[in-house]
Amino acid sequence: MNFQSPTEDQRLAVESFRKFLEAEIRPVARQYRDRHIPKEKMREITQAIAEFGLPGASLPEKFGGMGLSYVTEAMLFEELCTVSVDIALCVMINKGFALVLSEQAPAIRDRYLPDFLAGRAFGGFCISEPDVGSNVADIKTQARRDGDHFVINGEKTWITNGDYSDILIATVLTGPNELSHVLVDRKEHGYESRNIEKIALNSQSTAQIFFSDTRVPVSNVVWEQGAALKNTLRLFEKARANVGMLSVGLMRASLQESIAYAQERRQFGKPIAGHQLIAEKIAEMATLVDAARLMCFRAFAMMDAGVRCDVQSSMAKWYATEMAVKVCRDAVQLHGGNGVTKEFNVERYAREAIVIPVPDGTTEIQKLMISRALTGIGAFA
Ligand SMILES: Cc1cc2nc3c(=O)[nH]c(=O)nc-3n(C[C@H](O)[C@H](O)[C@H](O)COP(=O)(O)OP(=O)(O)OC[C@H]3O[C@@H](n4cnc5c(N)ncnc54)[C@H](O)[C@@H]3O)c2cc1C
CATH class of the missing domain: 1.20.140.10 (Butyryl-CoA Dehydrogenase, subunit A, domain 3)
Incomplete structure (x- = not known):
């Protein structure tokens, strides 16, 4: 467990990222203090950060990542967290997305992963609902099977990156007591979002998500059905x-x-x-x-x-x-x-x-x- 004495490579990577953050990101974070960063501006930021390896630093190189250790990735992430938790939250969700996409079949992985690794796309993980927080097993959002599609109806809430999101991974009921993850593309399948104002961290997006007869192909199930x-x-x-x-x-x-x-x-x-x-x-x-x-x-x-x-x-x-x-x-x-x-x-x-x-x-x-x-x-x- 050598995270106390960084290697020369780790030290150089952290140092150059820190310099970039001080020069480019801190001034923007200050400018938007307590104010919402619009999506296009946030995209500029995430694209610039992607040049330094986040969100894909720890992904294998064969998927377009940098093949670094989780510890090295965390060293970089720590610097971002110290400068702006708002921007770090947004990147953190995209980091999770990149990981999930890397584990999917090529039809999904190759279509979406490159945009995430380049900082061009935003994802959101939709678990929570108005009546479902700590008890995830109580999820009520329905995905009714209709031929080779699911038709999704329901409301999700507190979704980080929700308003920015281009795609979502939603936890939905695909059968009685059967929870599955389904990938929903905003442009292709359609959903609405509404930003929620909080006590702090309003520079990024936390949002409600509304699915109304959202038709998603069954092939968009992430991992296997029923394993959410x-x-x-x-x-x-x-x-x-x-x-x-x-x-x-x-x-x-x-x-x-x-x-x-x-x-x-x-x-x-x-x-x-x-x-x-x-x-x-x-x-x-x-x-x-x-x-x-x-x-x-x-x-x-x-x-x-x-x-x-x-x-x-x-x-x-x-x-x-x-x-x-x-x-x-x-x-x-x-x-x-x-x-x-x-x-x-x-x-x-x-x-x-x-x-x-x-x-x-x-x-x-x-x-x-x-x-x-x-x-x-x-x-x-
Ligand atoms: C900034 C922010 C970002 C978020 N991002 C996301 C996101 O991206 N995706 C997503 O799906 N959700 C997200 N959430 C939702 C978050 O995961 C939930 O708010 C959290 O799980 C708690 O659920 P709840 O708010 O419904 O509280 P509740 O579950 O209603 O809990 C209320 C209180 O009761 C306590 N409690 C509940 N059950 C028990 C128990 N059995 N024993 C003891 N105490 C208990 C809780 O600890 C809490 O203090 C986000 C929330 C915030 C604030």
Whole structure:
């Protein structure tokens, strides 16, 4: 598990990506602070980021990826998360999409994957519904068989990239108690989306999706029919460590700005960093960032080793996202009155941190899953 001392190649890749992010992406993220980035602008951004390997860094070269390790990909992703969680969220979903597409038959893979790897296309994973959140097995969106098509009716909600999306992978009922993943193309099959305004992270899209007699060929079933629950868990194993990285990025940004402020701001005749309670806060923040980061990287290293890591990924997700709420709140406190103004970034980080413990399974759900894996006894119902 060598993620503490990067190789020369990793160091160079991260350094050049960081320079690009500072020069090209940070100014755009600042310009759109708390405002929606229009689709065409977001496409420009994702195309520029694709030049550095995201979203396909860890895909095999035979599929157009870079064949890098999950750890190396995570090192790059961490830099993006530190600059903009909004843009990182959008890229993270496209990363998941690229992975799923790479596992499909050539008819689907070759048609869609190149656009994702080039940052030209946007995907969305549609699981949640107005009455279905934590309990995925309760999904109600119907896909009725009609000859060699499914006719889909229903509503999905909270879909990241929803308004941007060109294609979706929707979890739908293809029979009684039979959940399947179906690929839906907005242009070809048709669906509507409506953006949802949130407490933060409004530069990217979280949306409702409406399927109304949406006709999709049966050949658009992703993986095999009826295997959606099994495959959702497989996807979550990778996704949750990535969600943890979103929060690691936020914590890193909060810590950097807090250190600079504590060195600069003077009270009682000295920099506030020289007051012991502020020193303690800085030390605790730095420790939590490190712990969360190490937990995420452990999961990525296990993925590279081909070892199952759903428990470790769940641990990394709940821990990183909850610690980010604390670290980002401490950063506001450390900034005093300035911390709650729009003049400083830390108030936004604190709002963003609150959002991340919810998606991809809430903190409570992660803990239930970890406990079930350890004891063999479920405590969900
Ligand atoms: C920013 C954002 C992006 C998202 N992106 C996507 C996406 O791309 N695709 C998608 O399909 N969904 C997405 N979601 C939806 C997300 O996955 C759900 O919000 C989440 O799973 C929780 O579901 P819910 O909101 O319905 O809450 P509920 O399931 O109603 O839960 C409400 C509260 O009860 C708790 N709870 C529920 N069941 C139990 C239990 N058995 N024991 C103890 N506590 C319990 C929960 O932890 C939570 O605190 C996103 C959400 C957000 C906020």
